[in-house]
Amino acid sequence: MTDGQAEHTIQTLEDVLRACVIDFKGNWDDHLPLIEFAYNNSYHSSIVMAPFEALYDKRCRYPIGWFELGEVALIVPELVQEAMEKV
Template identity: 70%
Template sequence: MTKSAHFIPFKVSYSTGNYAKLYLREMGIDTRVKLSTTFHLQTDRQAERPIQTLEDMLRACVINFKDNWDDDLSLIEFTYNNNYPSIIGMTPFVALYARRCRSHIGCFEVGEISLIGPELVHEAMEKVWLIRKGVMRFGKKGKLSLRYVGSYHILRHSSKVAYELDLPNDLASVHPAFHVSL
């Protein structure tokens, strides 16, 4: 089978009948409903691993997104259904629909610019560039980027614990005043 999963948020107080109604409303398809939870073996045990994976992914989202984890449940579902399990040799989405899943993240491809308009793509790419620029550190990104940039001429001693430095133009976005510990 495809091993795809659909994650639907619900209230803990729901009965089994309410779960089934919610599933049919959200999915809108004629299938048999086998509801299960982790470590309850009413189904054929195939749901146990996806539920454990969902729990792990939700833990990560709760840590990162705090209170609005349910808003990101669709992203978790997208991530889960687009991973590459070795048991079927393709993503669950490809196995189920026989095509790759199109995400909104990939809308910057050349062929799609005409669909959504070049202005919108340009605006979005500018925002991505600004975020990326904020992540970049001295022209390199990541943990292994340089922490020490170089020695610079001291312009003035602004306080007991701060100095103002003469920075080059490529560091124009950095404030020129530094604490003595740096």
């Protein structure tokens, strides 16, 4: 990773965290797993795919899809959808 790529990653994470602090107020840190999930499953032009896809060689199944398939869900779908839209 070059310095420019590291700077871009840091700036992106700062922007996302800033938005979460504003939107989620006092309990923004409760949403860190969702922030990590969104970041790891978003497209990165430097690797031409999402980090999850690069690591596991397949796309991630989003929590919203868990409900559609009738699997056990750990996260309320409305919360996940809202977080994904904000990030």
